[in-house]
Structures are given as C-alpha cells and as structure tokens.
Amino acid sequence: xELFAHQILxxxxxxxxxxxxxxxxxxxxxxxxxxxxAQGEMAMFSTFIAWQLIEWGFPYWIAFFLTIxxxxxxxxxxxxxxxxxxHRAPVLAHIVAFIALFAIFNSLAGFIWDFTIKSFPTxxxxxxxxGSGLISAHDTGMxxxxxxxxxxxxxxxxxxxxxxxxxxxxxxxDSARLVGVRVGxxxxxxxxxxxxxxxxxxxxxxxxxxxxxxxxxxILIYGFAGAVVGGLISPGGAVIGGFAVGVVENLxxxxxxxxxxxxxxxxxxxxxxxxxxxxxxxxxxxxxVTRV
Amino acid sequence: xxxxxxxxxxxxxxxxxxYGRIQALFxxxxxxxxxxxxxxxxxxxxxxxxxxxxxxxxxRSAGTARLGGTDLTGRATEDIVRLGVAHVPQGRGTFTAMxxxxxxxxGAMTRRDMRAIAEDIERAYAYFxxxxxxxxxxxxxxxxxxxxxxxxxxxxMLKPRLMLLDEPSFGLAPLIVEELFSILSRLKAEENLSMLxxxxxxxxxxxxxxxxxxxxxxxxxxxxxxxxxxxxxxVRRAYLGY
Ligand SMILES: Nc1ncnc2c1ncn2[C@@H]1O[C@H](COP(=O)(O)OP(=O)(O)OP(=O)(O)O)[C@@H](O)[C@H]1O
Ligand SMILES: [Mg+2]
Numbered sequence: 001x002e003l004f005a006h007q008i009l010x011x012x013x014x015x016x017x018x019x020x021x022x023x024x025x026x027x028x029x030x031x032x033x034x035x036x037x038a039q040g041e042m043a044m045f046s047t048f049i050a051w052q053l054i055e056w057g058f059p060y061w062i063a064f065f066l067t068i069x070x071x072x073x074x075x076x077x078x079x080x081x082x083x084x085x086x087h088r089a090p091v092l093a094h095i096v097a098f099i100a101l102f103a104i105f106n107s108l109a110g111f112i113w114d115f116t117i118k119s120f121p122t123x124x125x126x127x128x129x130x131g132s133g134l135i136s137a138h139d140t141g142m143x144x145x146x147x148x149x150x151x152x153x154x155x156x157x158x159x160x161x162x163x164x165x166x167x168x169x170x171x172x173x174d175s176a177r178l179v180g181v182r183v184g185x186x187x188x189x190x191x192x193x194x195x196x197x198x199x200x201x202x203x204x205x206x207x208x209x210x211x212x213x214x215x216x217x218x219i220l221i222y223g224f225a226g227a228v229v230g231g232l233i234s235p236g237g238a239v240i241g242g243f244a245v246g247v248v249e250n251l252x253x254x255x256x257x258x259x260x261x262x263x264x265x266x267x268x269x270x271x272x273x274x275x276x277x278x279x280x281x282x283x284x285x286x287x288x289v290t291r292v
Numbered sequence: 293x294x295x296x297x298x299x300x301x302x303x304x305x306x307x308x309x310x311y312g313r314i315q316a317l318f319x320x321x322x323x324x325x326x327x328x329x330x331x332x333x334x335x336x337x338x339x340x341x342x343x344x345x346x347x348x349x350x351x352r353s354a355g356t357a358r359l360g361g362t363d364l365t366g367r368a369t370e371d372i373v374r375l376g377v378a379h380v381p382q383g384r385g386t387f388t389a390m391x392x393x394x395x396x397x398x399g400a401m402t403r404r405d406m407r408a409i410a411e412d413i414e415r416a417y418a419y420f421x422x423x424x425x426x427x428x429x430x431x432x433x434x435x436x437x438x439x440x441x442x443x444x445x446x447x448x449m450l451k452p453r454l455m456l457l458d459e460p461s462f463g464l465a466p467l468i469v470e471e472l473f474s475i476l477s478r479l480k481a482e483e484n485l486s487m488l489x490x491x492x493x494x495x496x497x498x499x500x501x502x503x504x505x506x507x508x509x510x511x512x513x514x515x516x517x518x519x520x521x522x523x524x525x526x527v528r529r530a531y532l533g534y
Contacts, residue, residue, distance in 0.1 A: 128331070167389075168387055174350070176398070177350075179401045181370065
C-alpha cells in the first residue's frame with residue numbers, strides 16, 4: 001500500500017511536467033493548428049540558460065524567473081520571425097520549420113554547453129519529505145510549482161481581458177478581428193507563454209533526468225500523449241491528460257512486469273495510438289456543445 | 293421612415309473587390325447618412341456580403357470608402373473596427389464556446405472605460421431581456437434568434453459609429469424577425485445608430501431604411517430613397533413578391 005501511494009505521488013510529480021508540456025503544445029495547436037514538436041527542445045534550451053545563469057552566480061529563484069522571462073521573449077520572437085511569415089503556408093512548410101527549430105536548438109545547446117551530462121540543482125532538496133519515504137522534497141516542490149502555475153494560467157484565461165482575447169483569437173479568429181482583437185499578436189503571446197511554461201517544466205525535471213541536449217525527448221512524447229488524451233484542443237483536458245499519463249506510466253512501470261522501466265515510453269506511444277484510433281477527440285475534446 | 297439627416301457618414305465610391313483572382317464587385321457607389329439606415333438588396337450571390345467584407349478589410353479591395361474623413365480601404369480589420377465600424381457578419385460570428393456575457397465583453401475589447409462597459413452590458417440586457425436570463429450560458433447553445441440578438445448586442449458594445457448587418461433576418465421565424473427589427477428601429481431612434489443593412493427580405497429592409505440600393509452580380513443597378521425603391525414595379529415583382 002505504501003509503495004502504491006508512493007508510485008501515485010511520484011506519478012503526479014512527473015505528471016505535472018507532462019501536463020505543462022501538454023498545455024504548451026495545446027496552446028500553440030489551438031492558435032496555428034500544428035503540433036510544435038520543437039517544444040521540448042525549446043524547453044531544454046531554456047533549462048540550459050537557467051543552468052548558465054546559476055553557474056554565473058545568480059541565486060536559484062532569480063535564475064528561475066529570469067529564464068521564464070527570457071523564454072517568453074524568445075517564444076514571441078520565434079513566432080514573429082519564423083511562423084508569422086508561414087501563416088498561410090502549407091503543412092509541409094510548418095513541419096520543415098519545426099524540424100529546423102528542433103535541430104537548431106539541439107545542436108546549438110550541444111555546441112555552446114557540449115553534450116556531457118550536467119547536474120541541475122533543485123531548490124527543494126532531494127531528501128525524502130518528513131523522512132517518510134512517501135515522497136521526496138523535490139517531487140513535492142514539482143507538484144506545488146506546477147499546480148501554482150496551472151492555477152495562475154487558469155485565472156489568467158478566465159478572468160482577464162487579454163486572456164479572453166487570446167481565447168477568442170484561438171477559437172474564432174475572424175470574429176475576433178471583427179471585435180478588434182489583434183489576432184496576430186495574440187498568437188505571438190501564446191507562443192511566448194508556451195515557451196515560458198516549457199521552461200518551467202524543463203527546470204523542474206532537469207534535477208531528475210539530468211541536463212543534456214536530449215533530456216526532453218521522452219518528456220515531449222509523454223506531453224504529446226497527455227495532449228492527445230485531452231483532445232488537443234482542450235487546455236484543461238491536456239492538463240488532466242498529462243497528470244494521468246504520469247500516473248499510468250509510473251504504475252505500469254512498477255506493477256506490470258513486462259513493462260518495467262525500459263518499456264515505459266512504449267506505453268505513452270501505445271496510449272497515443274489507442275486514443276487516436278478509438279477516441280480521436282480525446283477524453284475531453286468533445287465537451288463543447290454547439291447548436292447551429 | 294426618415295431619420296435626422298445631418299450629413300453623410302459613409303461615402304463609398306468605385307468599390308471593387310476580389311476573391312483571389314476573381315473579381316466580385318465592379319465599382320459600387322453608395323452612402324450611409326449620419327444617423328440613417330441604408331439597405332443593400334440583391335439576389336443570392338449578388339455581392340452583398342462581399343461589399344460588407346470589403347468595407348471591413350476582410351478581402352482585397354480597391355476604390356474609396358470614407359468614414360467621416362478617413363478612408364477605410366487598405367486598412368486592417370482590427371484598425372477599421374477601432375474607427376467605429378461594427379460588423380454583424382453573415383452566420384452571426386458567435387464565440388460559441390464562451391458565455392453570453394463573455395461575448396459581450398469581447399465586443400468592448402477596444403474600449404478601456406471599464407465602468408461604462410459594465411453599464412453598456414446592462415443596457416444590452418435591457419434591450420434583449422432573453423440574453424440577460426442566459427448571461428452565464430454557453431453562447432453556442434442559444435437559439436438562432438438569440439444568437440442574432442447577441443451578435444447585435446456584441447456589435448453595440450463597440451459604441452459604433454456605423455453598424456454593418458448581414459442578413460439579420462436569415463433563418464429566423466417571422467415573429468422573431470419582427471421583434472429584431474423593432475429593436476433595430478429603436479436603436480436607430482434612441483441611440484442615433486447609423487446602419488448599413490444587407491437583406492434578402494426586401495420588404496422588411498425597405499421599411500426601416502432611408503436609402504436603398506439594388507445590386508446585381510457586383511454592380512449597382514438601382515438606387516434611391518427607400519420609399520421610391522419600394523414602389524418600383526420591377527423591384528416589387530422581383531423582390532417583394534407582388
Ligand atoms: N470565399 C469566397 N471565395 C470565392 N468566391 C466567393 C467567396 N464568397 C463569395 N464568393 C462569390 O462572390 C460573389 C458574391 O457573393 P456574396 O457572398 O457577396 O453574395 P451575397 O449577395 O451575399 O449572397 P447571399 O444572399 O447568398 O448571401 C458570388 O459569386 C460568390 O460565389
Ligand atoms: Mg451574403
């Protein structure tokens with residue numbers, strides 16, 4: 001029972017990271033209807049920036065928030081310079097751009113910081129919380145930070161005018177323009193926020209998976225799984241999907257003998273395929289009621 | 293019906309528009325008086341919707357369209373909206389996943405006067421009590437008539453100088469249409485709202501309008517005071533069912 005509770009909790013901890021990645025993916029998907037598979041590499045690069053800032057002597061939390069700000073600006077700049085010009089371009093052009101971004105961030109990180117594995121600090125400590133062995137301090141911190149982040153985002157989208165404008169731009173760009181929403185800038189803002197959310201995910205998971213240019217590969221696939229489970233167009237669904245994937249991954253890795261630690265990633269991929277085959281709108285994607 | 297004519301609000305001349313390489317409008321001239329209502333009539337595919345889209349910068353156009361002293365052509369939709377042009381589009385443009393109240397909030401997106409916005413939302417509810425009852429309801433679940441009321445209210449939230457309405461009566465039961473047009477008449481009288489109304493229901497449109505224009509395949513074929521157009525033999529036969 002103790003082991004079970006432990007696996008659930010650490011599943012929720014990594015699930016929070018997947019939830020963040022899933023949310024970042026969905027935010028961009030809603031705006032431009034393409035899956036940004038460079039999202040993980042962007043998060044990895046952000047994490048290297050944080051590592052560099054800490055190396056230069058910045059205190060952890062200063063580096064943390066500075067990295068978020070830098071990532072936000074970076075996301076906006078990428079949208080304005082790369083994806084805005086591609087606005088009406090065919091799918092293939094977008095895919096090429098995503099591959100290019102992926103390759104650029106991956107090799108640039110390797111070039112600047114080399115490919116050796118680095119350890120990344122945790123502000124929470126690695127000891128187990130209250131010495132119970134149930135959950136580590138870092139896992140607890142991860143859950144708290146992701147919940148705070150997701151809560152703030154919820155409030156932002158529900159209760160601010162700019163959040164409302166962003167939702168309008170994503171769901172109905174033509175009507176949004178007709179009420180004066182600057183749709184192009186809302187998309188850029190979405191990119192900035194997605195990049196910032198990814199940065200948080202990267203910085204939180206780096207102490208667990210260690211810092212290196214390929215650190216986000218698997219995380220991104222879990223994030224995709226969460227987004228697909230959530231239906232790709234539902235931010236709330238993506239978050240729940242991300243947490244669910246984290247828990248399922250952990251329990252399967254522990255209790256299903258054939259799965260083990262090595263086969264965990266296969267579960268995420270199988271989940272993506274299964275959901276797309278049997279419930280393509282995801283478990284939360286078809287909640288919207290419309291009447292014409 | 294004639295409103296207080298203090299001058300011309302919108303003056304369109306030589307308006308042309310294209311969908312890709314296909315030209316859809318061939319030099320339209322028309323005006324909307326300040327505080328007045330102009331209607332554009334025409335059969336399916338005549339170019340009525342296209343005219344409104346061209347005015348709002350939603351498609352490529354040429355010619356001039358002066359609102360007050362400002363030329364609208366060549367500007368981005370968002371900027372034209374900021375000049376005070378509210379468009380109630382064909383299909384109503386409802387933000388279906390959002391609540392009624394959020395739709396109204398969106399209509400005021402270009403404004404900063406938060407207190408006045410809250411008052412104007414209440415004013416919209418006073419004009420359309422059915423919306424007040426449904427303020428927390430998802431807008432996609434409203435009936436067609438309610439969505440049209442919402443679209444008009446959303447446009448009013450801009451405090452527009454000019455409102456463009458694309459077939460407000462489309463697909464609605466006669467009773468609802470009557471209610472809708474009586475409210476449009478009230479808006480004209482009480483809020484001094486200037487309107488450009490596109491309609492297939494010519495009888496209805498001619499009743500509220502001061503000026504009327506008839507479009508056929510992207511060209512203006514007739515224009516004049518709404519009363520005279522309503523008396524014209526050809527119009528009566530073709531559009532009024534006599
Ligand atoms: N998105 C589009 N792409 C290409 N051509 C279009 C498009 N929309 C309209 N057209 C064409 O432009 C012409 C004018 O169409 P428009 O929609 O303005 O007509 P309308 O007068 O509004 O008709 P209705 O009463 O049926 O709404 C038609 O020939 C139509 O086929
Ligand atoms: Mg039309």
